[in-house]
Amino acid sequence: MQMRDFVVRFAGEGGQGVVTSAEGLAQVSTQAGYHALTYATFPSQILGGPTWTQARVSVEPILSAGDDIDVLVAFNREAYDEHRPDVRDGGVVIYNSNDFQLDGDARSFGMPIDDLARSTGNARAANMVVIGALAHLVNMSQEHLDQFVTKRFTRGRSGDEEVIASNIKAMNLGRENTAANGFVLGELAPPQMPDYPQVMLKGNEALALGALAAGMNFYAGYPISPATTILVYMERNLVGPGKFVYQVSSEIESITTLLGAGFAGRKAMTATAGPGFSLMSEGLGLAWMAELPLVVVDVQRGGPATGLPTKTEQSDLMACMFPAHGDVRLPVIAVGSVEECFYGAIKAFNWAERYQGPVILMTEMALAERVQNIRRPDTSNVSVENRQVYEGSNGYKRYNGFELSPMPLPGNAGAYVANGSEHDELGDTTHLPSRHVQMTQRRFSKLELLKEDEFERENPRASVAILPWGGSKGPVREAYEVLRGQGVPVSWYYTMFLNPLPPRMLEELKKKDLVIVPELNYQGQFASILRSQGVKAEAITQYTGLPFRVRDLVERINQVVKSRPSRSKEMVRA
Amino acid sequence: MSKKNPEYDFKWCPGCGDFGVRRALEFALIDRIERSGQPMENNVVVAGIGCSGNLVHLLEGPQPYGFHGIHGRTLPVAMGVKMGRPDLNVVVVAGDGDFLSIGGEHIAPQAARNVDFCAVVMDNGVYGLTKGQSSPTTKFGTVTSSTPYGKIESSVNPLELYLTLGVSFIASGFSGQPRQLANLITQGMEHDGFAIIQVQSPCTTYNDTFEALKGNAKKGIEPGLWDVPEDHNPSDKGAAYSLLQRTGVPVGIIYKDASRPSLQQLVEAQWGKVKPKTVDELLDTFQF
Numbered sequence: 137m138q139m140r141d142f143v144v145r146f147a148g149e150g151g152q153g154v155v156t157s158a159e160g161l162a163q164v165s166t167q168a169g170y171h172a173l174t175y176a177t178f179p180s181q182i183l184g185g186p187t188w189t190q191a192r193v194s195v196e197p198i199l200s201a202g203d204d205i206d207v208l209v210a211f212n213r214e215a216y217d218e219h220r221p222d223v224r225d226g227g228v229v230i231y232n233s234n235d236f237q238l239d240g241d242a243r244s245f246g247m248p249i250d251d252l253a254r255s256t257g258n259a260r261a262a263n264m265v266v267i268g269a270l271a272h273l274v275n276m277s278q279e280h281l282d283q284f285v286t287k288r289f290t291r292g293r294s295g296d297e298e299v300i301a302s303n304i305k306a307m308n309l310g311r312e313n314t315a316a317n318g319f320v321l322g323e324l325a326p327p328q329m330p331d332y333p334q335v336m337l338k339g340n341e342a343l344a345l346g347a348l349a350a351g352m353n354f355y356a357g358y359p360i361s362p363a364t365t366i367l368v369y370m371e372r373n374l375v376g377p378g379k380f381v382y383q384v385s386s387e388i389e390s391i392t393t394l395l396g397a398g399f400a401g402r403k404a405m406t407a408t409a410g411p412g413f414s415l416m417s418e419g420l421g422l423a424w425m426a427e428l429p430l431v432v433v434d435v436q437r438g439g440p441a442t443g444l445p446t447k448t449e450q451s452d453l454m455a456c457m458f459p460a461h462g463d464v465r466l467p468v469i470a471v472g473s474v475e476e477c478f479y480g481a482i483k484a485f486n487w488a489e490r491y492q493g494p495v496i497l498m499t500e501m502a503l504a505e506r507v508q509n510i511r512r513p514d515t516s517n518v519s520v521e522n523r524q525v526y527e528g529s530n531g532y533k534r535y536n537g538f539e540l541s542p543m544p545l546p547g548n549a550g551a552y553v554a555n556g557s558e559h560d561e562l563g564d565t566t567h568l569p570s571r572h573v574q575m576t577q578r579r580f581s582k583l584e585l586l587k588e589d590e591f592e593r594e595n596p597r598a599s600v601a602i603l604p605w606g607g608s609k610g611p612v613r614e615a616y617e618v619l620r621g622q623g624v625p626v627s628w629y630y631t632m633f634l635n636p637l638p639p640r641m642l643e644e645l646k647k648k649d650l651v652i653v654p655e656l657n658y659q660g661q662f663a664s665i666l667r668s669q670g671v672k673a674e675a676i677t678q679y680t681g682l683p684f685r686v687r688d689l690v691e692r693i694n695q696v697v698k699s700r701p702s703r704s705k706e707m708v709r710a
Numbered sequence: 711m712s713k714k715n716p717e718y719d720f721k722w723c724p725g726c727g728d729f730g731v732r733r734a735l736e737f738a739l740i741d742r743i744e745r746s747g748q749p750m751e752n753n754v755v756v757a758g759i760g761c762s763g764n765l766v767h768l769l770e771g772p773q774p775y776g777f778h779g780i781h782g783r784t785l786p787v788a789m790g791v792k793m794g795r796p797d798l799n800v801v802v803v804a805g806d807g808d809f810l811s812i813g814g815e816h817i818a819p820q821a822a823r824n825v826d827f828c829a830v831v832m833d834n835g836v837y838g839l840t841k842g843q844s845s846p847t848t849k850f851g852t853v854t855s856s857t858p859y860g861k862i863e864s865s866v867n868p869l870e871l872y873l874t875l876g877v878s879f880i881a882s883g884f885s886g887q888p889r890q891l892a893n894l895i896t897q898g899m900e901h902d903g904f905a906i907i908q909v910q911s912p913c914t915t916y917n918d919t920f921e922a923l924k925g926n927a928k929k930g931i932e933p934g935l936w937d938v939p940e941d942h943n944p945s946d947k948g949a950a951y952s953l954l955q956r957t958g959v960p961v962g963i964i965y966k967d968a969s970r971p972s973l974q975q976l977v978e979a980q981w982g983k984v985k986p987k988t989v990d991e992l993l994d995t996f997q998f
């Protein structure tokens with residue numbers, strides 16, 4: 137049987153190589169010319185605790201982590217018990233027989249993973265034993281595997297050859313052991329190597345690189361899952377003259393340090409998650425009030441308070457759009473893929489500079505830790521915007537009028553007071569009603585500058601639309617394709633720009649009888665925001681801490697579409 | 711700006727100590743631009759919220775840049791300005807409530823970093839703008855609107871606190887002596903690191919300590935202020951501790967560690983260890 141796609145879940149305890157095995161499989165596969173994507177979920181501890189990572193390998197570009205598991209690699213009994221029900225009919229379970237024994241599961245076989253690794257003289261090659269076993273199950277060429285190992289372990293050190301040999305041996309042992317057990321899953325269709333250069337990276341890495349490409353030169357942050365990797369990447373790479381990165385003492389320090397940097401003319405960013413974002417409320421209000429450009433990345437996790445620090449959810453949208461007291465409505469960009477992490481970060485800086493204020497870039501746990509092969513971004517093709525800077529003499533009215541005005545920078549003429557109190561044109565505190573009217577209108581008018589008609593649209597004639605946001609884009613897109621295959625009359629809309637929405641998209645959505653918004657939160661936050669803008673939106677919600685499964689989406693969207701009063705015209709058209 | 715700007719509608723009470731602090735800061739800034747030849751726009755005054763925060767709007771003559779931000783957050787804002795633009799002179803102005811209560815969490819980390827800025831803390835021992843509540847420097851037992859039966863929390867000794875936290879320049883002054891205070895602010899600005907000038911700036915409405923500070927011979931009140939002795943060695947931390955055991959309020963430089971590098975100097979020292987990579991070079995590390 138030829139397969140175009142297969143899904144492996146690695147489950148065990150933290151520290152058993154669950155993540156390295158999954159990422160190893162993804163690397164082998166992409167180097168061979170396949171596409172790969174991993175989905176990780178961690179316990180909130182460093183060693184031990186149940187953990188699993190899923191890798192999906194496909195001939196085509198991948199949109200979701202995959203509903204059904206073809207192979208489960210169970211490193212311990214608990215992992216087997218928990219994940220066995222998710223293995224599809226005809227799937228295979230490989231378990232570590234050095235850890236436990238199983239009886240009565242005909243689709244499983246035990247492999248002494250640790251013993252096999254040790255027998256190569258390299259106990260650290262356990263994940264290669266597993267990769268060898270998987271390669272046998274889908275009949276992946278050993279040539280790809282050898283190339284991968286050679287490339288990975290050629291590090292210019294004296295022991296390289298030995299390490300390469302032991303790893304190749306480990307793969308072969310895994311292969312032979314699986315063959316001896318008589319298991320085969322099928323044959324993975326030959327890869328179609330993309331004709332463009334590729335990079336393989338995590339969502340948070342792509343986002344960090346996008347920020348750097350946008351000209352970010354100031355970063356302040358505080359460790360918090362799942363945003364820490366961005367801080368760590370910046371600490372390593374945002375160095376040298378004209379750049380500054382610092383781990384400050386709280387998220388309150390992060391946002392207020394950014395306020396000072398944005399005021400001083402820097403392109404400044406921080407990344408945080410739920411609890412840290414909550415601490416930034418007051419600072420974000422000041423950035424809006426005093427018109428200071430900065431970017432805050434919210435890597436969403438689950439729940440209020442500490443909630444689910446290592447699970448995924450899309451429940452911060454209201455908080456991101458309305459983070460502060462008073463009349464505030466912040467620009468929000470939400471990314472939906474690893475590639476969008478890169479380009480969304482550039483857009484966030486361009487927006488902050490263009491309208492001189494804070495921009496929230498939303499991402500989520502499932503994207504932050506997702507490893508995926510993407511087309512290498514072409515940095516020569518990136519358009520970078522910089523704020524309008526005031527270049528006149530002193531006595532400047534920085535906050536003059538009802539619209540954006542050039543921003544003076546300290547060191548130049550045009551000194552003013554950046555003021556969080558309501559202020560007059562010079563930035564001095566005032567309580568005059570007419571000033572508050574002018575300044576409020578001025579602040580909101582600047583959002584007009586961000587209205588851009590960048591959105592995806594397909595089958596626009598259907599009167600029911602599906603509109604996902606953020607990281608649900610992938611599974612919803614897959615569901616949309618299934619639904620279209622079934623002849624269900626729905627149109628597809630998607631944009632990264634949640635506030636302000638692309639005006640033309642909003643106009644079209646307003647004309648729909650129904651806009652279905654699948655989102656990972658209880659309240660249907662985006663649907664609610666759309667309804668407030670005149671769209672007949674209805675949410676499909678899930679709040680498990682896990683991403684959507686495509687199958688569930690297909691079923692639930694079908695239910696919603698079918699439960700509507702029938703419209704004979706449309707049935708005919710479909 | 712106040713005299714030229716009729717829309718600005720905040721006023722300090724007559725006799726407020728903050729007038730003297732304002733004069734002192736103006737003296738120090740004008741002196742600085744004359745000596746450095748740099749324009750006033752190279753100076754940034756970062757203020758918090760409270761009576762003290764309005765100082766940023768009330769300066770006369772050529773204007774520095776101002777930042778009138780969030781209650782308690784002057785230090786991290788100032789860090790952003792300074793580390794974003796190390797060539798600027800950054801001055802923080804805050805009150806005792808702003809700096810030591812809600813903003814207290816920022817003093818220790820900034821002391822550890824030794825960011826090169828100068829904080830002028832106007833200490834009046836009370837929350838004035840909210841009409842007279844107890845602050846960290848309000849004396850134990852004092853009756854205020856928020857401590858109607860007497861304050862039952864011991865008061866903070868800010869100078870000892872700064873010394874303990876490792877602030878590298880600590881001075882103490884009085885708003886009623888603007889020239890002397892200006893001199894302390896100048897030295898604080900010139901110090902290559904985190905300087906704090908703690909200023910007794912009495913609140914004439916809710917906690918008028920002018921008489922207690924200056925003394926009143928007719929009433930037999932001894933002055934609370936005393937000058938730091940000329941033979942005090944400010945680089946000696948032990949001597950600084952001893953100095954602070956004396957009652958009353960010292961005027962002068964308490965402590966100064968000129969040997970510690972500032973954060974900017976430490977950052978620059980690391981530049982040599984790493985070769986900065988371009989975005990394309992970073993992308994190369996992910997290409998396969």
